[in-house]
Amino acid sequence: MTEVAVFSPDAYPRISRKFRLQWEDAQQAWVLLYPEGMVKLNQSAGEILQRCDGTRSTLDIVADLEQAFATTGLLSDVQAFLGMARQQHWIEA
Amino acid sequence: MSAQHASPASPASSLTPPGPPLWLLAEVTYRCPLHCVFCYNPVDFAHTPDELSTDDWLRVLREARAAGSVQCGFSGGEPLLRDDLEVLVAEAHRLGFYTNLLTSGVGLTEARARALKDAGLDHIQLSFQDSTRELNDFLSHTRTFDLKQKVAAIIKDNGWPMVMNCVIHRLNIDYIDHIIDMAVELDAEYLELANSQYYSWALLNRDQLLPSREQIERAERVTNERRQRYGDRIRIFFVVPDYYETRPKKCMNGWGNVFLTVTPDGTALPCHTARMLPGLSFPNVRDMDVRSIWSDSEGFNRYRGDGWMKEPCRTCPEKEKDLGGCRCQAFMLTGDPAAADPVCDKSPSHHKVLEAVDRAQRGEPLLREMPLVFRGPEESRRRPKLHGKPIAQDQDAAQAR
Numbered sequence: 001m002t003e004v005a006v007f008s009p010d011a012y013p014r015i016s017r018k019f020r021l022q023w024e025d026a027q028q029a030w031v032l033l034y035p036e037g038m039v040k041l042n043q044s045a046g047e048i049l050q051r052c053d054g055t056r057s058t059l060d061i062v063a064d065l066e067q068a069f070a071t072t073g074l075l076s077d078v079q080a081f082l083g084m085a086r087q088q089h090w091i092e093a
Numbered sequence: 094m095s096a097q098h099a100s101p102a103s104p105a106s107s108l109t110p111p112g113p114p115l116w117l118l119a120e121v122t123y124r125c126p127l128h129c130v131f132c133y134n135p136v137d138f139a140h141t142p143d144e145l146s147t148d149d150w151l152r153v154l155r156e157a158r159a160a161g162s163v164q165c166g167f168s169g170g171e172p173l174l175r176d177d178l179e180v181l182v183a184e185a186h187r188l189g190f191y192t193n194l195l196t197s198g199v200g201l202t203e204a205r206a207r208a209l210k211d212a213g214l215d216h217i218q219l220s221f222q223d224s225t226r227e228l229n230d231f232l233s234h235t236r237t238f239d240l241k242q243k244v245a246a247i248i249k250d251n252g253w254p255m256v257m258n259c260v261i262h263r264l265n266i267d268y269i270d271h272i273i274d275m276a277v278e279l280d281a282e283y284l285e286l287a288n289s290q291y292y293s294w295a296l297l298n299r300d301q302l303l304p305s306r307e308q309i310e311r312a313e314r315v316t317n318e319r320r321q322r323y324g325d326r327i328r329i330f331f332v333v334p335d336y337y338e339t340r341p342k343k344c345m346n347g348w349g350n351v352f353l354t355v356t357p358d359g360t361a362l363p364c365h366t367a368r369m370l371p372g373l374s375f376p377n378v379r380d381m382d383v384r385s386i387w388s389d390s391e392g393f394n395r396y397r398g399d400g401w402m403k404e405p406c407r408t409c410p411e412k413e414k415d416l417g418g419c420r421c422q423a424f425m426l427t428g429d430p431a432a433a434d435p436v437c438d439k440s441p442s443h444h445k446v447l448e449a450v451d452r453a454q455r456g457e458p459l460l461r462e463m464p465l466v467f468r469g470p471e472e473s474r475r476r477p478k479l480h481g482k483p484i485a486q487d488q489d490a491a492q493a494r
């Protein structure tokens with residue numbers, strides 16, 4: 001396992017052109033679609049990725065999530081997830 | 094094509110309702126300009142009655158999407174031979190499918206590509222038979238190599254991600270390094286090196302197509318070296334031929350678990366070759382809607398979960414892992430679709446796989462003595478309708494000798 005670089009709080013992540021993010025009613029989940037394949041996302045991954053539209057920074061996304069779920073201290077979790085998502089080429093930043 | 098990246102739902106048991114048919118494979122026609130010796134289309138395809146109409150297909154797409162399908166593959170035969178393909182792709186796109194075209198490239202002109210792009214096609218999988226013109230054209234019995242190079246450029250010019258698919262077997266496996274280099278040169282994002290699976294036309298030609306163990310080991314080594322060299326530029330999938338395994342594959346990720354094929358005449362199948370299985374009727378989309386087909390039909394329920402299993406599968410600690418392997422392979426090699434897949438070394442019929450492997454190990458088959466059988470309508474019509482009968486591979490081989 002290679003070390004994942006820390007995801008910058010000032011980056012503006014967006015879904016990579018190689019993937020399509022959409023809500024699937026039948027699965028009650030957000031999914032990432034790509035040629036002949038699919039990644040089914042858990043709820044927190046779906047909540048983060050649907051906010052990755054290139055207009056919001058990591059900090060904006062964190063603030064938005066903390067407000068939506070009435071919580072605090074999400075930054076490190078979100079950074080860790082986005083680092084992994086970039087490594088998987090799900091997002092570009 | 095593979096459903097291997099689809100998120101695996103938990104294995105269905107006879108008590109829990111199945112998850113949605115995430116993968117819809119629309120085999121819109123059996124017609125094809127190629128004559129590949131390893132084609133998985135039924136050997137008796139020429140006996141198939143009329144193709145579904147445009148309206149039938151549009152209805153199938155809507156019903157499948159409503160039942161939860163999300164990946165849609167347009168396949169065949171050569172799907173570009175349907176002149177309503179753009180209409181079907183446009184509807185699939187509108188419904189929210191991720192749309193894949195699986196093509197030989199024959200018929201993909203620039204104009205057609207533009208129309209498919211406008212219709213919302215998401216991705217194209219282009220098949221090659223080999224990296225050299227001579228072998229590509231020989232194995233598909235056509236002159237298509239130059240055309241495929243052109244088509245690959247058209248695909249990239251339209252901004253589509255491209256999966257290159259090359260069926261691997263004894264006659265091209267030693268050139269696997271050239272095949273990988275060519276895929277990189279053509280800018281493919283993914284390369285599927287799919288070792289031939291021995292069904293249908295490939296089963297007829299098994300003795301000429303099954304590589305030796307040394308060939309496979311070398312090919313895997315070369316593939317790993319190329320993965321190192323090219324890194325992120327291309328993702329390479331290498332599918333090992335299951336004859337060289339001691340446990341069977343979890344076929345289709347489980348019967349009636351994620352995968353739904355609709356054949357050109359509207360027959361709905363849990364995998365593209367299941368129609369060969371005896372004592373089992375498969376529903377037709379002309380008579381039944383997709384949701385009922387998926388949840389209620391006998392054809393889809395028969396081998397779901399593990400309730401149908403016999404020994405040695407029934408009490409096997411690994412049964413959840415592979416669900417007994419492939420029903421078609423069990424039937425083809427043992428005559429019993431509920432038997433363990435003979436790839437498994439616990440199967441009492443495992444020796445049948447070992448015998449084929451042994452022949453492959455013994456050396457070069459002589460093409461003159463055992464000619465390859467090229468897929469084609471004339472050859473198909475010469476053969477009897479097969480439903481429920483295994484292909485008499487050994488008998489054919491004996492006759493050819």
